[in-house]
Amino acid sequence: MREVTKTFVLTRFDPDQDEAPRTQEYKVPVREDWKVLDAINFIKDEIDPSVSHRWSCRMAVCGSCGMMVNGEPKLTCKTALSDYGDRVEIEPLANFPIVRDLVVELEGFMDKFKSVKPWIVRAKQKAAEEGTYRQSTEELSAFKQFSMCINCMLCYSACPVVANEPEFIGPAAIALGHRYNMDSRDEGASERNQRFREEGTVFSCSYANECSEVCPKDVDPAAAVNQAKFNAVIDWAKGLVMPKGGS
Amino acid sequence: MSRPAHPHAMAPKTPGKTRTAPPQIPASWWSTSRMRAYLAFDATGFVYLLVGFLAIRLVWALGSGQGAYDSALGALENPIYIVWNVFALLCVIGVGVRFFRLFPKAQPARLGPAKPPPGPVIHAGLYLAWIGITVLLSAILAGGLFA
Numbered sequence: 380m381r382e383v384t385k386t387f388v389l390t391r392f393d394p395d396q397d398e399a400p401r402t403q404e405y406k407v408p409v410r411e412d413w414k415v416l417d418a419i420n421f422i423k424d425e426i427d428p429s430v431s432h433r434w435s436c437r438m439a440v441c442g443s444c445g446m447m448v449n450g451e452p453k454l455t456c457k458t459a460l461s462d463y464g465d466r467v468e469i470e471p472l473a474n475f476p477i478v479r480d481l482v483v484e485l486e487g488f489m490d491k492f493k494s495v496k497p498w499i500v501r502a503k504q505k506a507a508e509e510g511t512y513r514q515s516t517e518e519l520s521a522f523k524q525f526s527m528c529i530n531c532m533l534c535y536s537a538c539p540v541v542a543n544e545p546e547f548i549g550p551a552a553i554a555l556g557h558r559y560n561m562d563s564r565d566e567g568a569s570e571r572n573q574r575f576r577e578e579g580t581v582f583s584c585s586y587a588n589e590c591s592e593v594c595p596k597d598v599d600p601a602a603a604v605n606q607a608k609f610n611a612v613i614d615w616a617k618g619l620v621m622p623k624g625g626s
Numbered sequence: 627m628s629r630p631a632h633p634h635a636m637a638p639k640t641p642g643k644t645r646t647a648p649p650q651i652p653a654s655w656w657s658t659s660r661m662r663a664y665l666a667f668d669a670t671g672f673v674y675l676l677v678g679f680l681a682i683r684l685v686w687a688l689g690s691g692q693g694a695y696d697s698a699l700g701a702l703e704n705p706i707y708i709v710w711n712v713f714a715l716l717c718v719i720g721v722g723v724r725f726f727r728l729f730p731k732a733q734p735a736r737l738g739p740a741k742p743p744p745g746p747v748i749h750a751g752l753y754l755a756w757i758g759i760t761v762l763l764s765a766i767l768a769g770g771l772f773a
Contacts, residue, residue, distance in 0.1 A: 390628070392647050394644055394645040394646065394647070397647075399647060400628070400647050400650070447652060450652035450654050450655070450658070451652075451658070470628055470650065470652070471650070473628075473631060473649065473650060473651045473652060473655075474631050474632075474635045474636055474649050474651065475635070475636045475649050476636065476637060476646035476647065476648060476649055477646055477647035477648075477649070477650070478642075478644060478646055479644075483636075484636070484637075484638065484642065484646050486638030486639075486640075486642060487636035487637050487638045487639075488636060489638075490638055490639045521735045521736070522735075535636060539655075539661075539664075541635060541636065542631045542632060542635055542649075542651055542655075543632055543635075544632075545632055545634035545635050545636070545637060549636075561735060585668075586728060586732075587661075587664045588660075588664075588728060589660065589661070589664070592660055599731060601728075601731070601732075602731040602732060605728075605731070605732035606732060606733070606734050606735065608732075609732070609733070609734045610734055613734075613737070
């Protein structure tokens, strides 16, 4: 298979030595079928073992290998090197604190994520012997798209609101919250909608649609966020006119 | 090449033990075609603000008597105003097209028992409503209705 040499410019940051992130260039003989992740792994394995980056499944399922490739958030295991020229800039995901080299701090996301209760909330759990909660295909289709999120953080990296409003809980957290609101087995929609009406949530979204443009799993978080806006308002209105908010 | 993002973007509530570098954004964040389109969309707000001032000027002139109103209308025949109004119209069309493109997927999956119609039907409805309202307003302004 044909090989060409490309120059990779990687962001480097060692918290013990560097004041601020810097860049370092590597020349890599790449094969034409390589993904960007293959080149980063080559650099780490063959040229510079001190390079730090996250990766795991190599098949766009685990969501670990998100990075900025020539200024755009990408899953590097899914991004073909043949789409780029001779010089490829690889940076850690935008909008996240940098832990080391290409590795970013994800605890901020976890704080935001937990705040929308991304799990099935039941007022009273059914006993195991009573069987499972049944769900029709149509009920599943109401939220299945939003359940495909792999928490790769590309949407946070692309979102102009995340870059400017630290309180904004962001596209993936809202999409997952909305996913559970749409789940017929869930009874926690009122709690989540209340959260969605707080500052820094759905109404902070200016519908730039960048999250959906970069999503590698076609989750369409922008659709979820804007549907959640509507549902949060309807839930509020129901609370005004119906006892117990209509639930 | 990167530049600093908001220093607290995606910061954890409790800082970790390891020192981190502040978040960055690509220095060229504004230059991608999608982001340029979004910035242009947002910037049209300024155009509407100026159009609003123009409308207020006309209402003010209307309250100041027939002569003042005729004079204000006459001023609108100036080519600068004509170019400005064509530009404002292009802005409205641009924003309308973007809004119509993004509107269908923002609809809730269901409202009680009712489900929204398919996206193309919503699109067609929006454009029909737009054309209908434009025709109606044109008829009123041309004196064909409520004259």
